[in-house]
Amino acid sequence: MSQDLRKRRKGFTLIELLIGVAIVGLLAMIAIPNVMKANRKARYGRAAADSKTATTSAVTYVLDRNMYPTSLAVLRANAYGSIGDIDPWKSPYELAPILLGGGPALSGQDIYVFSKGASGAGVYPSPFVAYSGPGGSVGYSSIYGAWTGE
Numbered sequence: 193m194s195q196d197l198r199k200r201r202k203g204f205t206l207i208e209l210l211i212g213v214a215i216v217g218l219l220a221m222i223a224i225p226n227v228m229k230a231n232r233k234a235r236y237g238r239a240a241a242d243s244k245t246a247t248t249s250a251v252t253y254v255l256d257r258n259m260y261p262t263s264l265a266v267l268r269a270n271a272y273g274s275i276g277d278i279d280p281w282k283s284p285y286e287l288a289p290i291l292l293g294g295g296p297a298l299s300g301q302d303i304y305v306f307s308k309g310a311s312g313a314g315v316y317p318s319p320f321v322a323y324s325g326p327g328g329s330v331g332y333s334s335i336y337g338a339w340t341g342e
Contacts, residue, residue, distance in 0.1 A: 249273035279307035306331020
């Protein structure tokens with residue numbers, strides 16, 4: 193009679209269900225950190241691309257008009273780019289002091305745009321270094337080129 197009960201049962205036993213849940217949990221523990229790391233890298237990549245585009249647009253604006261744009265909004269209003277004011281971490285992009293001051297263009301000035309990065313505390317690297325560390329700033333300089341955090 194016990195063989196007849198085994199043949200008629202349908203569904204999974206409690207042990208089989210627990211093993212299935214454990215396997216799904218292990219796969220999630222492996223996948224979630226990788227997804228988070230990819231998200232962090234994507235934000236830094238977006239900020240790096242936006243910074244380079246904004247800096248290049250500002251340099252083009254200076255060459256065309258012989259004066260500095262005072263904000264990213266000025267660049268957008270004059271069709272020199274479409275970069276928003278906010279970085280991927282919801283903070284405003286930082287502009288070089290020479291840009292914020294406006295005025296006539298001077299030769300040899302460092303024009304840069306950067307994001308404070310994931311920590312929100314990143315700064316323009318002075319002296320210049322290409323890597324600003326974990327949570328550091330990311331940006332582009334017309335003289336030194338790109339730098340990034342992690």
